[in-house]
Structure formats: C-alpha cells, structure tokens
Amino acid sequence: QVQLQESGPGLVRPSETLSLTCTVSRAPITDYYWSWIRQPPGKGLEWLGYMYFTGMINYNPSLKSRVTISVDISKNQMSLRLTSVSAADTAVYYCARARLLHYFDFWGQGALVTVSS
Amino acid sequence: DIVMTQSPDSLAVSLGERATINCRSSQTLFDRSNNKNSLAWYRQKPGQPPKLLIYWASTRESGVPDRFSGSGSGTDFSLTISSLQAEDVAVYYCQQYDSTPLTFGGGTKVEIK
Numbered sequence: 001q002v003q004l005q006e007s008g009p010g011l012v013r014p015s016e017t018l019s020l021t022c023t024v025s026r027a028p029i030t031d032y033y034w035s036w037i038r039q040p041p042g043k044g045l046e047w048l049g050y051m052y053f054t055g056m057i058n059y060n061p062s063l064k065s066r067v068t069i070s071v072d073i074s075k076n077q078m079s080l081r082l083t084s085v086s087a088a089d090t091a092v093y094y095c096a097r098a099r100l101l102h103y104f105d106f107w108g109q110g111a112l113v114t115v116s117s
Numbered sequence: 118d119i120v121m122t123q124s125p126d127s128l129a130v131s132l133g134e135r136a137t138i139n140c141r142s143s144q145t146l147f148d149r150s151n152n153k154n155s156l157a158w159y160r161q162k163p164g165q166p167p168k169l170l171i172y173w174a175s176t177r178e179s180g181v182p183d184r185f186s187g188s189g190s191g192t193d194f195s196l197t198i199s200s201l202q203a204e205d206v207a208v209y210y211c212q213q214y215d216s217t218p219l220t221f222g223g224g225t226k227v228e229i230k
Contacts, residue, residue: 047220
C-alpha cells in the first residue's frame with residue numbers, strides 16, 4: 001500500500017515562503033504522477049499542481065506565479081514552495097498520487113500550515 | 118476553468134435509506150476518444166484525507182462497497198449511497214479531470230437523520 005507523508009513548518013509568517021515535503025513510501029516516485037492539493041479550514045479542495053519525475057509540471061494558473069513543485073528522486077520525495085503567503089494560504093496541504101494525471105487514489109494525512117505573524 | 122457545482126450542500130438521511138448527491142459541470146466531461154466521462158467522487162470523513170470512491174463517473178474503486186454507485190454523463194452526474202451506514206457520515210466531493218486546472222465541487226455533507 002502506497003504511503004505519503006507531508007512534513008514542514010506548521011506556522012509561516014505573512015509574505016514569507018511556505019515549504020513542504022512529501023515523502024513517498026512503497027512506490028517509486030518515478031512510476032507515477034504526483035500532486036499537491038490544499039483545503040482551507042472548513043472549506044473545499046483546491047488543486048495546486050502535479051509533476052512527473054521527468055520534469056513535466058502543470059500548475060494551477062490561480063497560483064502559478066507563486067508555486068513551485070519539485071522532485072528529489074534519490075529521496076523519493078516531492079516538494080512544494082509557495083511564496084509571498086498571506087492568511088488566505090492557511091490550509092491543510094495534501095500530497096496525493098494522481099493516477100494517469102486524472103484522479104487521486106492515494107493521499108497523505110495532510111499538513112496544516114497557518115499563516116500568521 | 119471548469120466549475121463544478123454540487124447539490125444539495127447538505128442532506129440528512131436515515132440509516133439504511135438512500136442518499137443521492139448531484140454534481141454539475143460547466144462544460145461537458147464526456148471524452149469522445151474513450152467514450153468516458155472524466156469525473157471522480159471522493160468521501161472525506163472528519164479529520165481524514167479524501168478517499169477515492171468512483172472514477173470515470175461510474176467505475177467503483179477497488180475495495181469500495183457496492184452500496185456506492187455513480188451515474189450520469191455530459192454535465193450532470195450523481196453519486197448514490199443505496200443504504201446509508203453510520204460510517205458514511207462525511208463530506209462528499211466530485212472532481213473533474215477533463216482539463217486543467219483540475220477542479221472540485223464545493224462538497225455535500227451527509228448526516229444521519
């Protein structure tokens with residue numbers, strides 16, 4: 001069973017950069033597509049982007065200028081960077097496996113990131 | 118962007134009764150290249166990540182109980198729980214994967230009456 005685990009700071013100050021890592025276990029990160037999805041407290045889901053280990057990346061245009069997704073094959077990890085954060089970026093951030101770039105069949109437990117001074 | 122609209126926002130159903138959730142897309146999700154609709158359904162229990170239930174609008178994910186079924190085509194879709202169980206109390210989301218950005222519906226909260 002594929003396992004995903006998000007990790008990173010739970011508190012980020014406004015205007016700074018949010019950084020999270022997703023560690024994938026029991027599946028090579030090179031074999032699938034991987035995504036970041038977030039969910040503000042009490043609200044719905046927003047897709048941030050997906051990546052393939054070859055460097056193919058697709059971002060949500062609503063965040064495109066602020067978001068970067070990258071991969072570290074040696075560590076079987078994917079990373080997310082979101083710059084110039086504000087309170088609106090407070091959310092639970094999930095990493096998920098995207099089956100054929102379509103739907104998401106495995107999810108991490110999520111990491112709550114709060115943007116506050 | 119394709120906008121996904123779910124209805125109702127919430128519903129309360131008695132245990133063992135049927136629950137139906139609707140999802141409408143702003144553009145057709147029917148793919149003529151494979152004759153399939155690019156729509157998935159998820160269940161999210163409190164404090165947990167979403168769990169994939171249905172993809173291609175009506176294909177049940179492995180291990181998902183057969184009380185869950187998906188239907189619809191084009192722009193109008195439904196998720197039906199044929200006999201509601203206590204563990205089905207959750208928020209349900211539809212998601213389109215016809216085009217990027219991938220988008221989700223606003224969610225439907227299912228409770229026990």
